[in-house]
Amino acid sequence: MKVHNIFAVFVVLLMLTVSISGFAVVQEKNLVGWWLFDDGSEETGNWDDIALQGAKFEKGQLVVETGKWAHALGYKGPDITELSLVTWVSLDSYAKTNGSALCLDKRTIDQFCAIVWAERVEKQWMPGSSHFRRTADFPKAVTEKETGEMVFLVITYEDVNGQYEITGYRNGESLGGFKATTGLRTWPKDDAEAIWGKRHVNGLAGPGELNAHIEESRIYNIALTEDEVQAIGKGDLPVEPRGKLATRWAKIKR
Numbered sequence: 001m002k003v004h005n006i007f008a009v010f011v012v013l014l015m016l017t018v019s020i021s022g023f024a025v026v027q028e029k030n031l032v033g034w035w036l037f038d039d040g041s042e043e044t045g046n047w048d049d050i051a052l053q054g055a056k057f058e059k060g061q062l063v064v065e066t067g068k069w070a071h072a073l074g075y076k077g078p079d080i081t082e083l084s085l086v087t088w089v090s091l092d093s094y095a096k097t098n099g100s101a102l103c104l105d106k107r108t109i110d111q112f113c114a115i116v117w118a119e120r121v122e123k124q125w126m127p128g129s130s131h132f133r134r135t136a137d138f139p140k141a142v143t144e145k146e147t148g149e150m151v152f153l154v155i156t157y158e159d160v161n162g163q164y165e166i167t168g169y170r171n172g173e174s175l176g177g178f179k180a181t182t183g184l185r186t187w188p189k190d191d192a193e194a195i196w197g198k199r200h201v202n203g204l205a206g207p208g209e210l211n212a213h214i215e216e217s218r219i220y221n222i223a224l225t226e227d228e229v230q231a232i233g234k235g236d237l238p239v240e241p242r243g244k245l246a247t248r249w250a251k252i253k254r
């Protein structure tokens with residue numbers, strides 16, 4: 001092989017390495033909440049342990065039922081404005097109970113985004129929000145057919161000229177998106193709350209219930225791309241073996 005050919009191969013390899021690690025850094029840097037539910041601990045260190053309000057941990061899953069839910073408080077991470085809600089959930093009941101499989105709320109006021117069960121349309125997951133400010137039916141929403149099936153759900157909230165462009169994904173497939181019209185919101189440290197079961201809460205009271213097993217949840221403070229959503233769904237986590245967080249990726253069971 002001539003020297004310039006070897007050089008070309010080297011350049012291509014270098015570009016590949018840089019692009020893969022660039023992707024990894026975006027995911028790692030912007031992961032601000034990560035729960036595996038083996039116990040109440042949170043993997044990035046940004047949140048206090050989960051407080052169970054009747055829900056329980058069972059074989060690495062969080063089990064929520066009507067009247068039994070859970071939340072995490074004490075957020076110490078960076079501000080969250082753009083965001084992605086990520087959760088793996090298996091329904092135990094189709095009842096139109098309007099609860100969430102992951103909600104990001106403020107503690108001081110009613111300001112939430114959530115992956116909500118069937119609040120507007122029977123047997124469909126939807127983007128729930130306070131006063132439906134960040135809610136519409138996804139154009140390609142899926143009607144769920146079986147309980148006990150683990151589905152991988154993502155809702156992304158991207159800042160497009162000061163408004164949220166909101167997109168849903170189910171098992172890596174896009175459900176389509178829409179634009180919200182009420183402007184961006186921010187969840188700062190000490191005023192963010194992650195909730196499972198209830199749709200959202202004010203203190204320890206709130207509407208909505210969910211009957212489900214939740215395998216894992218994540219919050220990113222960036223709108224993931226479709227490629228990133230699919231990479232996460234495949235368990236394909238291109239994270240470099242370095243730093244505190246890297247050792248924690250190994251805890252993933254899938």
Ligand SMILES: [Ca+2]
Nearest residue numbers: 036037060215
């Ligand atoms: Ca788990």
